[in-house]
Amino acid sequence: MTTVGQAGLGYWGKNLVRNFDELAELRWLCDASPELRDQFAARHPAARVTDDFAEMVADPELEAVVIATPVPTHYTLAKQALEAGKHVFVEKPPAMKGAQMEELVELARARGLVLMPGHLLLYHPGVRKLKELVDSGDLGDVLCVYGNRQNLGKIRKDENALWSLGVHDLSVILYLVGEEPSEAVAHGNAFLTEGVEDVVFCYLRFPSGKIAHMHLSWLDPHKMRKLTVVGREKMAVFDDMELERKVTIYEKAPWEPAGTYGEWRTRTGDIFSPKIPTDEPLRLECEHFLRLVADGPGDHAEALDGLTVVRALDRLTESLRG
Ligand SMILES: NC(=O)c1ccc[n+]([C@@H]2O[C@H](COP(=O)([O-])OP(=O)(O)OC[C@H]3O[C@@H](n4cnc5c(N)ncnc54)[C@H](O)[C@@H]3O)[C@@H](O)[C@H]2O)c1
Numbered sequence: 001m002t003t004v005g006q007a008g009l010g011y012w013g014k015n016l017v018r019n020f021d022e023l024a025e026l027r028w029l030c031d032a033s034p035e036l037r038d039q040f041a042a043r044h045p046a047a048r049v050t051d052d053f054a055e056m057v058a059d060p061e062l063e064a065v066v067i068a069t070p071v072p073t074h075y076t077l078a079k080q081a082l083e084a085g086k087h088v089f090v091e092k093p094p095a096m097k098g099a100q101m102e103e104l105v106e107l108a109r110a111r112g113l114v115l116m117p118g119h120l121l122l123y124h125p126g127v128r129k130l131k132e133l134v135d136s137g138d139l140g141d142v143l144c145v146y147g148n149r150q151n152l153g154k155i156r157k158d159e160n161a162l163w164s165l166g167v168h169d170l171s172v173i174l175y176l177v178g179e180e181p182s183e184a185v186a187h188g189n190a191f192l193t194e195g196v197e198d199v200v201f202c203y204l205r206f207p208s209g210k211i212a213h214m215h216l217s218w219l220d221p222h223k224m225r226k227l228t229v230v231g232r233e234k235m236a237v238f239d240d241m242e243l244e245r246k247v248t249i250y251e252k253a254p255w256e257p258a259g260t261y262g263e264w265r266t267r268t269g270d271i272f273s274p275k276i277p278t279d280e281p282l283r284l285e286c287e288h289f290l291r292l293v294a295d296g297p298g299d300h301a302e303a304l305d306g307l308t309v310v311r312a313l314d315r316l317t318e319s320l321r322g
Helices: 013-023 034-043 053-057 071-083 098-111 125-135 161-177 281-295 301-321
Strands: 003-007 025-030 048-050 064-067 087-091 115-118 142-152 183-189 199-205 211-217 219-231 235-239 247-255 265-272
Touching: 003 013, 003 053, 013 025, 013 281, 025 034, 025 053, 034 048, 048 053, 053 071, 064 071, 064 281, 071 087, 071 098, 087 281, 098 115, 098 301, 115 281, 115 301, 125 161, 125 219, 125 235, 125 247, 142 161, 161 183, 161 199, 161 211, 161 219, 161 301, 183 301, 199 301
Parallel strands: 003 025, 003 064, 025 048, 064 087, 087 115, 142 211
Antiparallel strands: 142 219, 183 199, 199 211, 219 235, 235 247, 247 265
């Protein structure tokens, strides 16, 4: 079994601990909070507990490190773990600057280590279904994709809506489109905390001509977790608020009947929902990381996807502030 050490045992970290405890040998638990260390030590008596990340990564028996600390610490901790020769799973985003993420990817490549960012939605069976629909050509040429990630709360003070919410949709949009954007524009405003945008609208354009949009906000009456893909032949929606109908496919499309001299009409057919497995995305994500550790990082696809996301976030931030 792979030996795992985890830093960050807070709100999200506890979900990772639960999974890695079942799937691997949880050897180390690390957190800055004495209360959390006590709590987790009692629950996991076989693990060693520390507040010192350097002590954890110095353990020669430790193979992999999981990082679920606050975003501003990710780059430094991931770098330290890679330099110590450990495979790294790091919550999203692994760095706050494209150049820092490039450095992490290079380090992982040079040492033959896994660097996997926690882009949870990429392991969601509903998102996998969307990807299958796009890649098989079932939707026809994809024209545009847009994401809605809105709610009232959780109001954050250290990360804006783009970095906190947008990273999820961005990872999926880039995964579906398979291109780096040629244009990235963001507008928004910080209504509650100076410098922390609560409402952000983003526009992306890709070299193929596809376009995308994201509405990200924690000041909204609707709780929405939705992605819409508009193809030439069909349209598909992934709605994570739905319990059963996670993906809906609409046989709706523009239609140019022969002999009408370029006149466009629309065609409306069936609407259906394919069965989507109910596997926990986090479980699938943790299993994927352990598989990479066992089999090797291959072409570092996960790390490179992470780099594309951080680069796009960087450009959107520049546009937002510019
Ligand atoms: N994938 C998802 O859907 C998802 C959801 C929520 C949060 N997250 C990510 O998880 C990460 C943690 O978020 P959270 O909401 O759990 O935060 P949190 O504040 O609840 O927990 C962070 C923990 O890290 C500890 N910590 C801080 N610096 C440390 C250090 N240098 N060494 C060891 N421990 C340290 C803190 O004491 C705290 O217990 C963030 O990167 C966030 O983006 C991901």
